[in-house]
Amino acid sequence: MTLYDPAALIRQITQEIGRLTAHVGTAPPAQAAQVLVEVMAPEGILDQVTSLIAAGARFAQDRAAAGALPAEVWLALGRASNELGAVNGDLAEHTEDLHRLAQAPPATTVAVAASALVARRHR
Template identity: 40%
Template sequence: MTDPPLSLVPHARAIAEQLGQLAEHLSLARPHEAARILATVLSEDGILDRFTGLLITGSQSARHHSEQGVFPPEVWLAMGRAANELHDIHLDLDEHTEVLDALAGTGTSTPTTAPNPVPTAMVVRRRR
């Protein structure tokens, strides 16, 4: 395989810039719009899914380069751990995608008689 064109580095930087802009928009978004953005990010073939795939590919590439003696083995191991952790996080978030989809759908036409949202106490659950 030949070396990829150097234009891929600016492409990666542009994607990073767009993700920063998306985060900024998310911080200012109304609840239904935030739910729509988050549902899209977490959906199958969404940003998180694609980024997880990128890290898996990066781990495979790092393994190959480590076996060739170009990369230190620690790079490959760290990439593999990161890919595995991100995959686990993605699985943890999967159960919430339906809720976000529902919230995104209900936010587009809010009736005038809708009750005001009530703040709730935050309960932290962690399962592993």
């Protein structure tokens, strides 16, 4: 049996995600898009975080049923898992666009009409 320190693993993962965040902010568009494609991929970071929160919700449900945690903890984690799942679905609609940008030659620029930059939210 291999023992590890979960807190150290969390710190390491957090640091690595911070490095990725900094990279996306400064990388050429194709590289930044490739990172986002990988993050949003099935079994990517976002999907794995969603699974982790869902596992936390199941854990909290068991602990709430035993009286060790308030039911609100279970409900909040369940709601967070559902919301992250919805976000995953919303982002999946745009994966192909990001993939296309990731494959674009570096000199390619795309002119975007200002009206296309208006945020649209649908649920």
